[in-house]
Amino acid sequence: MQSVVPALFPIIGPTMNLNYTEIGWIAFTLNITSSIMQPVFGVLADKKPLPYFLPIAMFSSLLGMLGLALAPNFISVLVSVLFIGFGSAIFHPEGSRVAYMAAGSKRGLAQSIYQVGGNGGQSLAPLFTAFIFIGTGQFGTIWFTLLAAAGMFVLFFVSNWYKQELLVKVPAAKKTQAPTEKRMLNKEIILAICLLIFLVFARSWYGAGINNFFHFYMIEKFHSSIKHAQIYVFLFMLAGVVGTFFGGPLADRFGKRTILLFSLIGAAPFALMLPHVPQWLIAPLLVLIGFILQSSFSVTVVYAQELLPGMIGLVSGLIVGLAFGMGALGAVIFGVIGDLYSLQTIMVFCSVLPILGILTVLLPSDAKVREIHQRT
Incomplete structure (x- = not known):
């Protein structure tokens, strides 16, 4: 559902005469709604x-899809994406809890499978543009209401399983509530969570730059068609899906902080090269960056869950919601940079963000x- 919004940018940009700043505000509205509300629903x-x-x-996302199909102007698009953002905010804390409860001892693998679903859906955004919206236009989003309805049907059965599991596991969880509260007050844990949020913030800024503006960059610099430009973004996102899946099992084996460090520092050299290479080298670099950068996607959530055990909903809100949503500020700032300077400037600015991953050594x-938890 969320991937439909950036997929529409190349369509509604010209038809509604939107500038890069307004496109950034649409992306910001979608993500900030989710980010502000996710910690609330998590608690x-x-x-x-x-x-x-x-x-x-x-159902909230279904309403957003219907609104996007009928939206006549910029303001109505913003209202529609609010419903999609609320849908994400409500879904992810409970969805993370379901994945956690079903994980057993393989938390890294389970979280990878769960996150692959979301990242896989988001990676389809460029294909939606190339093969659906170029032909159907903005009204083509009406078909996604059927997908949302099917999702509601599936989730009804998931919710029944979830309810039955709670009857067994909630009493045990209540017994550990008191020590969990003590752990939250531990200064080392709080500092680690804050640093982790900052690292996710930096990573999500890079993703915001590529997902929302790279196709415009390809069109402007290399005179690519909309369909051709979207393929590059798809490669980046698809490689991220593969990286997300493998990151969890690798973290189970080599350690979560190791994978967190690798994902940012390992991607940094390729990210720095990307704005300065010829067109034939762009696709391979995007694949490498997407795979390496997103290898820590699910790992971040599991690491945070171990920092704050027993607070699965709050962790989901902070990591999947707040950190990623605040990263959506990047979409607005990048839009302003694009209007004031150039798309090349956006790409150069993005390229330095993975270097911040060196701070991972402080985790x-x-x-x-x-x-730390044993001491408390």
């Missing part, structure tokens, strides 16, 4: 799990996290 889910919020979340190792 609610931790206090009182609400299984049937899952289909309700999908406690997996063994250190366990030691």
Whole structure:
């Protein structure tokens, strides 16, 4: 559902006469709504799990899809994406809890499978543009209401399973509530969570630059068609899906902080090269960057869950919601940079963001996290 919004940018940009700043505001509205509300719903889910919020979340996205299909102007587009953002905010804390409860001892693998679903859907955005919206226009989003309806049907059965699991596992969770609260007050844990949010913030800024503006960059610099430019973004996002899947099992084996460090520092050299290479080298670089950068996507959530055990909903809100949503500020800032300077400037600015990954060395190792909790 969310991937439909950036997929529409090349369509509604010319038809509604939107500038890059306005496109940035649409992306910002979608993500900031999700980011502000996710921690709220996360805290609610931790206090009182609400299984049937899952289909309700999908219904909110359905309303957003219907609104996008009929939106006549910029303001109505913003209102429509608000509903999609609310759907995401409601869905992810409860969805993360379902994945956590079904994981057993393979939390990295389980979270990877869960996140691959979201990243896989988002990676289809360029294909939606190239093969649906170029032909059907903005009204083509009406077909996605059928997808949302199917999602509601599936989630009804997931919610029933979730409700049955809660009858068994909630009493055990309540017994660990008191020590969880003490862990939250630990200064080392709080500092680690803040640093982790900052790193996710930087990573999501890079993704915002590529996902929202790289196709415009290809059109302007290399005179690509809309369809051809979207293929480059698709390669980046598809490689990210593969990286997301492999990152979880690798973290289970080599440690979560190791994969976090690798994902940012490993991508940095290729990111720095991207704005300065000829067209034939762009696709291979995007694949490498997407795979390496997103290898820590699910790992970040699992690492945060281990920093704050027993607070699965809050962790989802902070990492999947707040950090990624605040990263959507990048879409607005990049839009302003594009209008004031150039798309090349956006790409150069993005290229330095992975270097911030060097701060990962300040995070406690997996063994250190366990030691901190044992002390408390």
